[in-house]
Amino acid sequence: MTEVRQKAMLAKEAAPLLAKLTTEQKNEALRLMAETLVERQDEIIAANKEDLQRGEANGMTRSLLDRLTLTPERIAGIAEGLMQIVELPDPIGDELERFDRPNGLRVHKVRVPIGLIGIIYEARPNVTVDAAGLCLKSGNAVLLRGGSDALSSNRAVVSVLHDALARTDVPRDALQLVTSPDRASVDDMLKLNGLIDVVIPRGGRSLIQRVVANATVPVIETGAGVCHTYLDETALPDMASDIAFNAKVQRPSVCNSMETLLVNRVFAESHLRTIAERLRGAGVELRGCTDSCRLIGDAIPATEEDWGTEYNDYILNVKIVDRLDEALTHIRTYGTMHSECIVTENEGNAQRFLLEVDAAAVYHNASTRFTDGFEFGFGAEIGISTQKLHARGPMGLPALTSTKYVVYGSGQIRG
Amino acid sequence: MTEVRQKAMLAKEAAPLLAKLTTEQKNEALRLMAETLVERQDEIIAANKEDLQRGEANGMTRSLLDRLTLTPERIAGIAEGLMQIVELPDPIGDELERFDRPNGLRVHKVRVPIGLIGIIYEARPNVTVDAAGLCLKSGNAVLLRGGSDALSSNRAVVSVLHDALARTDVPRDALQLVTSPDRASVDDMLKLNGLIDVVIPRGGRSLIQRVVANATVPVIETGAGVCHTYLDETALPDMASDIAFNAKVQRPSVCNSMETLLVNRVFAESHLRTIAERLRGAGVELRGCTDSCRLIGDAIPATEEDWGTEYNDYILNVKIVDRLDEALTHIRTYGTMHSECIVTENEGNAQRFLLEVDAAAVYHNASTRFTDGFEFGFGAEIGISTQKLHARGPMGLPALTSTKYVVYGSGQIRG
Numbered sequence: 033m034t035e036v037r038q039k040a041m042l043a044k045e046a047a048p049l050l051a052k053l054t055t056e057q058k059n060e061a062l063r064l065m066a067e068t069l070v071e072r073q074d075e076i077i078a079a080n081k082e083d084l085q086r087g088e089a090n091g092m093t094r095s096l097l098d099r100l101t102l103t104p105e106r107i108a109g110i111a112e113g114l115m116q117i118v119e120l121p122d123p124i125g126d127e128l129e130r131f132d133r134p135n136g137l138r139v140h141k142v143r144v145p146i147g148l149i150g151i152i153y154e155a156r157p158n159v160t161v162d163a164a165g166l167c168l169k170s171g172n173a174v175l176l177r178g179g180s181d182a183l184s185s186n187r188a189v190v191s192v193l194h195d196a197l198a199r200t201d202v203p204r205d206a207l208q209l210v211t212s213p214d215r216a217s218v219d220d221m222l223k224l225n226g227l228i229d230v231v232i233p234r235g236g237r238s239l240i241q242r243v244v245a246n247a248t249v250p251v252i253e254t255g256a257g258v259c260h261t262y263l264d265e266t267a268l269p270d271m272a273s274d275i276a277f278n279a280k281v282q283r284p285s286v287c288n289s290m291e292t293l294l295v296n297r298v299f300a301e302s303h304l305r306t307i308a309e310r311l312r313g314a315g316v317e318l319r320g321c322t323d324s325c326r327l328i329g330d331a332i333p334a335t336e337e338d339w340g341t342e343y344n345d346y347i348l349n350v351k352i353v354d355r356l357d358e359a360l361t362h363i364r365t366y367g368t369m370h371s372e373c374i375v376t377e378n379e380g381n382a383q384r385f386l387l388e389v390d391a392a393a394v395y396h397n398a399s400t401r402f403t404d405g406f407e408f409g410f411g412a413e414i415g416i417s418t419q420k421l422h423a424r425g426p427m428g429l430p431a432l433t434s435t436k437y438v439v440y441g442s443g444q445i446r447g
Numbered sequence: 448m449t450e451v452r453q454k455a456m457l458a459k460e461a462a463p464l465l466a467k468l469t470t471e472q473k474n475e476a477l478r479l480m481a482e483t484l485v486e487r488q489d490e491i492i493a494a495n496k497e498d499l500q501r502g503e504a505n506g507m508t509r510s511l512l513d514r515l516t517l518t519p520e521r522i523a524g525i526a527e528g529l530m531q532i533v534e535l536p537d538p539i540g541d542e543l544e545r546f547d548r549p550n551g552l553r554v555h556k557v558r559v560p561i562g563l564i565g566i567i568y569e570a571r572p573n574v575t576v577d578a579a580g581l582c583l584k585s586g587n588a589v590l591l592r593g594g595s596d597a598l599s600s601n602r603a604v605v606s607v608l609h610d611a612l613a614r615t616d617v618p619r620d621a622l623q624l625v626t627s628p629d630r631a632s633v634d635d636m637l638k639l640n641g642l643i644d645v646v647i648p649r650g651g652r653s654l655i656q657r658v659v660a661n662a663t664v665p666v667i668e669t670g671a672g673v674c675h676t677y678l679d680e681t682a683l684p685d686m687a688s689d690i691a692f693n694a695k696v697q698r699p700s701v702c703n704s705m706e707t708l709l710v711n712r713v714f715a716e717s718h719l720r721t722i723a724e725r726l727r728g729a730g731v732e733l734r735g736c737t738d739s740c741r742l743i744g745d746a747i748p749a750t751e752e753d754w755g756t757e758y759n760d761y762i763l764n765v766k767i768v769d770r771l772d773e774a775l776t777h778i779r780t781y782g783t784m785h786s787e788c789i790v791t792e793n794e795g796n797a798q799r800f801l802l803e804v805d806a807a808a809v810y811h812n813a814s815t816r817f818t819d820g821f822e823f824g825f826g827a828e829i830g831i832s833t834q835k836l837h838a839r840g841p842m843g844l845p846a847l848t849s850t851k852y853v854v855y856g857s858g859q860i861r862g
Binding site for chain 2: 392
């Protein structure tokens with residue numbers, strides 16, 4: 033039996049025990065996990081050093097090395113994240129609907145855990161703790177498969193968390209880490225129907241596409257974001273500039289940052305040059321349609337491929353459009369249904385955009401950067417779903433639950 | 448380009464138009480569809496005759512031929528089904544949540560259509576109309592792939608519905624029927640990521656398993672039901688007998704009927720014989736564990752395979768258990784998480800069962816046959832989900848929707 037299947041079976045067996053725990057039992061475990069991480073930070077940091085040394089030897093980029101690094105401050109931050117999960121309301125047992133039927137049946141729809149959640153992710157070891165904490169609070173067992181670059185760190189972290197759980201009512205087996213570094217272990221996970229109830233990939237586009245293409249278990253797609261900001265004819269120039277600048281520059285590496293700026297022709301003629309200068313001043317490379325290249329000068333012509341690319345970088349496509357419909361068509365063609373924004377003072381255009389653009393989050397006069405579980409006030413985020421089933425947009429704890437109909441009768445039979 | 452891809456593209460293009468329609472525009476189309484079906488029943492019945500003749504020539508069983516047959520009465524019933532969908536509340540645009548953020552952003556979570564729904568089903572041509580109506584009311588385009596046995600009927604029905612739609616605001620292209628009879632067209636459908644937002648298979652286990660194993664688009668699993676009824680020590684004998692009898696005999700061919708009766712030993716010693724006689728009197732074949740075979744006599748020993756089989760027939764497994772935990776373990780091992788029932792007067796045991804059994808619907812003192820969209824009062828049913836994501840249990844119109852966050856700002860940017 034493969035490591036993955038064996039650990040999935042252990043976790044699956046633990047799932048019903050976890051589902052029965054009270055909120056206080058789960059919170060107690062979260063607190064102890066947070067404490068133990070800090071107490072035993074030295075062994076985690078030592079393991080992390082192994083990963084960093086291996087990464088350096090393998091020529092890992094500076095920014096990836098930085099994301100991989102654990103320090104006492106970062107571990108304190110990770111522990112603090114667990115304490116924030118303690119504060120979140122427990123979704124399990126919430127009654128979502130209740131209806132009494134004419135035959136006397138009383139039907140309650142209640143939230144229950146999903147069961148066993150598989151999470152496949154890349155370099156950052158903080159995801160290990162974060163995902164473990166969110167799954168625990170929502171009553172789910174979890175099978176984690178982190179990137180091989182962080183394997184030593186993840187092993188150390190999970191070993192510490194296991195020791196913490198051993199002192200609580202949470203079964204240790206509810207938290208499992210796949211340690212086999214070969215990619216076959218990912219493919220195995222994706223086929224464990226009957227054991228894994230859902231797989232959530234967290235990472236770049238190629239990881240997500242691989243999961244979607246190969247999984248037979250249900251998947252929640254996260255992340256990929258080719259987000260647009262459309263500056264309409266009546267946009268207020270300063271607001272338009274601020275929103276576009278923020279959506280691109282405030283943190284270009286994340287999925288809710290802007291990749292393409294669409295600009296109404298009339299607005300462009302008066303204001304695009306200024307906005308382009310501001311973006312360039314922040315180091316943004318501009319790639320434009322023919323008209324925008326002419327208007328702003330020095331822009332590189334954007335290729336067909338560019339319009340569909342999630343740069344996650346200081347690069348921005350710019351396109352001039354004649355009317356709202358052209359913007360809507362562009363977004364339908366190249367967008368990934370993540371986050372889309374219109375800046376306008378025209379209420380009718382705003383309403384059309386908000387109604388017709390098919391995306392997880394649509395904005396009128398605000399930066400797409402707000403698509404985020406914390407910014408939405410969920411207090412947590414397991415990812416941002418870009419699919420339409422189950423959960424769409426930032427996923428908080430309720431996205432990690434299912435439901436069950438509990439029916440109370442007094443001998444009813446069907447006629 | 449394959450027929451499937453071409454039709455999916457047409458439907459996908461129609462989807463945004465459909466999403467914008469008002470409730471009244473959709474209802475008007477449903478009414479006209481119902482009227483036109485009745486007006487043009489002769490051509491539908493003529494096409495249906497072709498299917499029936501082919502079916503007879505191919506040796507189709509009497510019960511399948513019956514399910515395939517369309518008569519004026521049945522067409523009237525199908526049209527009446529559309530009129531019932533008119534009466535259902537339109538879920539699109541419903542505001543599910545609203546929260547204002549400290550920075551002044553106003554966030555609304557609203558229901559939106561899923562987009563393009565693929566439905567793969569077997570013989571009965573009524574599903575064609577039913578699925579078209581439910582998808583239309585929920586603002587979704589639909590790509591239908593019915594069984595090849597009903598192809599002439601389905602063609603005729605869709606042709607009539609298209610003519611009806613041509614006189615309404617609903618784009619004809621929003622309703623598509625795959626007419627290619629080869630199975631490759633199903634496999635094609637399952638890989639149309641980016642075009643089809645979800646596939647719902649409606650049919651037997653082998654169809655569903657094929658869809659789950661091959662789909663890269665999201666799937667909602669429906670139907671398979673190995674359902675149990677557990678008669679506890681303190682069950683009232685008459686109630687227990689009535690519920691067990693109803694769950695097995697009232698309509699054995701459906702997914703929410705009982706396949707295995709679990710009986711507490713003490714209760715079994717006093718009452719199982721009587722219940723077994725009653726079931727046998729209705730033509731039910733009993734297959735038992737060693738102890739139940741001894742107690743009721745003449746039962747066939749159940750095999751390991753039997754415990755996991757959805758008979759959908761007048762066959763029932765019977766197992767005697769010593770305590771509730773044994774029943775829970777049996778259900779966890781062999782159940783399909785569809786519908787499970789405990790009959791007991793012991794409130795504590797009832798609560799444990801309802802909490803610990805992981806199924807779409809759990810019952811205390813009522814027949815599992817109630818797991819049904821109409822019995823739950825939803826007024827419609829596109830299927831019964833046995834998976835945990837998106838929808839679980841009977842699926843009414845809201846199960847055919849997604850959500851979108853609509854965010855109103857006044858120039859907010861992220862700090």
